[in-house]
Amino acid sequence: MAQEPDKTLLQKPLLRYWLATRPAFLAASLIPVLIGMAAVAYRGGNVSLVLLLLTLLATALVHAGVNVLNDYYDDENGTDARNTQRIFPFTGGSRFIQNGVLSKGETVLFGALLLSAAILLGIGLAWISGTGLLWIGVAGVLVGWGYSAPPLRLNSRGLGEPAVALGFGILTPLGAWFVQTGEMDSYPVLISLPVALLVMNILFINQFPDHQADAASGKHHWVVRMGLVKAPRVYLIAAALATIVVLLLIVDGQLPLWALLSLLPLMLSFKAGMLLQQHASHPQLLEPAIKMTIASMILHGVLLSLTLWLV
Numbered sequence: 001m002a003q004e005p006d007k008t009l010l011q012k013p014l015l016r017y018w019l020a021t022r023p024a025f026l027a028a029s030l031i032p033v034l035i036g037m038a039a040v041a042y043r044g045g046n047v048s049l050v051l052l053l054l055t056l057l058a059t060a061l062v063h064a065g066v067n068v069l070n071d072y073y074d075d076e077n078g079t080d081a082r083n084t085q086r087i088f089p090f091t092g093g094s095r096f097i098q099n100g101v102l103s104k105g106e107t108v109l110f111g112a113l114l115l116s117a118a119i120l121l122g123i124g125l126a127w128i129s130g131t132g133l134l135w136i137g138v139a140g141v142l143v144g145w146g147y148s149a150p151p152l153r154l155n156s157r158g159l160g161e162p163a164v165a166l167g168f169g170i171l172t173p174l175g176a177w178f179v180q181t182g183e184m185d186s187y188p189v190l191i192s193l194p195v196a197l198l199v200m201n202i203l204f205i206n207q208f209p210d211h212q213a214d215a216a217s218g219k220h221h222w223v224v225r226m227g228l229v230k231a232p233r234v235y236l237i238a239a240a241l242a243t244i245v246v247l248l249l250i251v252d253g254q255l256p257l258w259a260l261l262s263l264l265p266l267m268l269s270f271k272a273g274m275l276l277q278q279h280a281s282h283p284q285l286l287e288p289a290i291k292m293t294i295a296s297m298i299l300h301g302v303l304l305s306l307t308l309w310l311v
Contacts, residue, residue: 004088004095017110020071020096021064024089027294028199029063029168030056031301032192036176038308039188042256047180051128055179058121059172065114066144071097072107073148074217083213085283090290091209115141130182136175143167156219164203169196190254191304194242194262198297201238201269204231205276205293209283232277239269242300255304256311265299268292 009016033056041047074080075097086092096102102110119141126133143163146152154163169192177188207214207223208231215224223231243266249255272292279285 002089005099005101007100009101016096016101020068020094020102020107020110021114022067022089022094023064025067026060026063027298028202029059029172031298031305032168032172032195032199033059033176034305035192035195035301035308036173036188037180038305039173039177039191040180042308042311043187045181051125051179052176054121054125055176058118058125059175061114061118061121062141062144063168065111065118066147067094068107068111068114069145070148072104072111073150075104075107077217077219079210079213079217079219082216083210085209085212087209087283087287087290090287091206092213115145125179129179132182132184133175133178136171136178140167140171140175143171155221158220158222158225160221161200161204165196165200168199169193187254191249191308193245195297195301195304197238197242197245198266198269198293198300201235202290202293202297204235204238205272205286205290208276208280208286211283228280232273232280235276236270236273239266239273239296242266242269256307258307258311259304261307262300262304265296265303268296268299272296 005016005019009019033052037047037052037055071080071093074093080093080095080098083092088095097104097107119137122133122137126137142152143154144167147154147160147163147167148156154160170189173188173192173195174184177183177185204222207221208228211223211228214221222234226234243263246255246259246263250257250259269292272289275289275292276286279289
């Protein structure tokens with residue numbers, strides 16, 4: 001298990017703030033950007049490398065800001081302080097506030113600055129590609145901020161899982177598509193449905209080690225609501241639906257036959273789902289399943305993007 005951050009980081013301000021964003025998890029938003037861009041190329045559009053890099057930066061800033069603010073609000077409601085079954089660095093927050101690496105004030109200010117930078121960059125991209133991007137951006141920031149922040153507190157109301165699927169798996173690739181084309185289209189949404197389900201599963205499996213602390217803090221997400229016996233089935237259903245959607249899109253001609261390669265990493269999801277069923281009540285044993293879940297999403301997205309770009 002990785003070592004939690006400690007006060008030695010106070011001597012390294014740049015590294016301290018970089019790690020506070022939880023950079024290892026940024027792939028969950030950057031991969032959907034690549035899918036959106038690859039969709040443009042597959043449909044015969046021209047992809048601007050500059051706009052691609054700016055879109056990746058804006059998306060990373062939003063995701064980083066949401067991560068930092070989530071740490072702040074989870075400290076406010078006591079969730080992270082109560083969490084004794086966490087699997088660091090995957091669950092239980094960044095531990096920056098709890099371990100005295102950042103104060104609460106520094107955390108909320110940093111998160112606000114990251115989101116502000118993302119909004120300014122998003123406005124610039126909207127000026128280039130069209131005002132429709134603003135609506136996608138506003139929806140994405142609202143979903144990300146409202147995931148843990150009052151008064152929405154989507155995760156506490158059992159809406160966190162669909163919010164993550166919507167924000168990372170649908171709005172992000174659609175925004176990436178719009179930046180390049182200046183048009184709304186259902187195509188990037190359709191081909192991103194599998195990755196939306198896989199991103200949702202990352203959140204979902206991470207909730208098992210945290211479920212006791214979350215329940216005590218009023219965060220009634222799906223795992224808390226369904227319990228440790230029934231909840232693992234949702235993971236396997238989501239993985240199965242992701243597989244079925246890819247197959248249907250290939251049969252319908254929306255994806256090339258080579259997209260079958262993107263299904264190979266989903267074997268990791270099914271293996272992780274079986275481990276989750278076996279160890280749901282013993283969260284300390286779930287680290288391999290969590291790693292498989294993350295790897296499955298990343299590899300699926302990379303293979304799908306490469307297939308669309310090359311074909």
